Structure formats: structure tokens, C-alpha cells
Amino acid sequence: MKRHITKAIMRACFAGLAVTAVVVGGAGVASASTASPAAHSNYSPPDHFCNPWQLERWNLNGPNTVTLSFQHDPFTYQVTFKQFGSCLRGSLNDPWLPGTLAVSGTVYKNYVTFSVNYGYKSIQGVRTFRGTIDRWGAVSGWWSETGSENGSGPWSLANNARPACHRYHHHGWSGGFCQVFPSYH
Numbered sequence: 001m002k003r004h005i006t007k008a009i010m011r012a013c014f015a016g017l018a019v020t021a022v023v024v025g026g027a028g029v030a031s032a033s034t035a036s037p038a039a040h041s042n043y044s045p046p047d048h049f050c051n052p053w054q055l056e057r058w059n060l061n062g063p064n065t066v067t068l069s070f071q072h073d074p075f076t077y078q079v080t081f082k083q084f085g086s087c088l089r090g091s092l093n094d095p096w097l098p099g100t101l102a103v104s105g106t107v108y109k110n111y112v113t114f115s116v117n118y119g120y121k122s123i124q125g126v127r128t129f130r131g132t133i134d135r136w137g138a139v140s141g142w143w144s145e146t147g148s149e150n151g152s153g154p155w156s157l158a159n160n161a162r163p164a165c166h167r168y169h170h171h172g173w174s175g176g177f178c179q180v181f182p183s184y185h
Contacts, residue, residue, distance in 0.1 A: 050106050054085035055177035057109055058133050058161040065158035066092070066129070068143055070151050079157075081114075082182040083107060092116050105129075107180075112139060112161075123149040137161040 060081045067076050081090040086107050091100040097118075105114025110133045118124035124147045131141020137160030144152040165176035 050085075050087035052084040052087050053179070054087075056083075056086055056107055056164045056180050057177055058107060058112075058137065059083060059164045059180045060088065060107060060112065060139070060157075060161050061180070061182045062159075066155060067158065068129075068155040069153040071153075079103060083180050084182070085180060088112070088114050090114075094118075110134075112141070118145075118147065123147045124151070125149075127151075129155055131155065133161050137163070 061083050063078065063080045065076055066079050067074055069075075077095070078093040079090060081088055081103070083089075088103070088105040088107055090103040092103050093100050101116045101118065103114050103116055105112065111131070112133060113128065113130045115126050115128045116124075117126045124145045126147075127143060127145040129141060129143045131139055133139050138156070139161055140154065140156035142152065143155045163176070164178040164180045
């Protein structure tokens with residue numbers, strides 16, 4: 001007798017793993033956060049490894065502006081993303097610092113995570129942005145940092161992510177996974 005694993009069984013197994021990961025990992029994240037657990041849980045994408053050949057839904061390549069809120073004040077930073085599959089690289093310009101800072105992270109389905117390391121003894125430490133991409137491509141989420149400044153708050157990108165497959169209809173994203181690479185002109 002041949003044994004088959006159906007798609008339904010596979011989905012159930014993966015869903016169980018996802019729930020286990022959220023239950024095990026979520027409590028520590030929520031207790032360490034200054035935000036309420038319900039608000040913060042919306043911006044906790046699953047851990048995902050960088051894969052330059054991964055097919056993706058969204059394309060974040062190009063210049064953009066990150067707007068974040070810190071102690072109820074808005075701050076803006078120019079950022080340039082280079083996306084290779086699920087790998088997100090680039091640079092961020094903090095207007096209060098000389099030069100640019102390296103950006104690294106991942107894009108996974110409708111989730112995006114990227115970090116900027118301000119340096120070992122900086123008050124920011126490592127600033128991490130976790131967020132979601134809605135069906136129209138708007139990107140927003142929650143940021144936090146490891147430094148003594150202990151900042152956190154909401155953030156968003158000024159420009160929407162583009163569909164990786166260029167399939168869009170009047171109700172928003174219509175699906176599809178494609179390869180994403182930076183375009184060099």
C-alpha cells in the first residue's frame with residue numbers, strides 16, 4: 001500500500017508549527033516590548049532566512065523614505081533598498097550622522113524585516129523594523145532598538161511596495177510569486 005501525504009495534512013502540520021512558534025516565541029517578545037502585546041503581535045513576521053532565488057510577492061527595490069514615530073515626534077530617513085529574492089540590503093541615511101548605514105533584512109510573503117546597526121556604543125544600538133505589506137503595497141509596522149535610548153514605535157514607508165509579478169487589479173494585489181532583483185540603469 002502506497003502512503004500519500006495530502007496537502008491538507010501538510011497544511012495542518014505547518015500551521016501547527018507556526019502556532020507553536022508563535023506561542024513559544026511570542027511571550028518573550030511581548031513581555032520585552034513597551035507596546036501592548038496585541039498591537040505588537042501584528043508586526044512580528046515569522047523568522048525567515050535570506051534566499052536570493054526565493055520567489056516573492058513584493059518588490060521593495062529603489063529609494064524610499066522611512067517615517068517613524070519616537071516619543072510622539074515624527075522622524076524621516078532616506079533609505080535605498082536592493083532586494084534579491086527574499087534578501088533585503090541597502091543603505092539608510094540618518095541626517096544626524098555623517099555617511100550612510102547598512103541595511104539588511106528579509107521580505108517574506110507580506111512581511112518585511114530590516115535592521116540598521118548604529119554601532120556598538122551608540123544610543124540606538126541595532127534598530128529593527130518589522131512590518132507588513134497590505135494588499136495595495138503599503139508598508140508599515142513597529143520598530144524597536146537595542147541601545148540605551150530604548151526607542152520603539154510605529155513606522156511606515158512613503159512609497160508602496162510594487163507587486164513582483166506586475167499583476168494588479170482594481171481590488172488590490174491579485175497574486176503571483178516571481179523572482180525579484182534590483183534593476184541597474
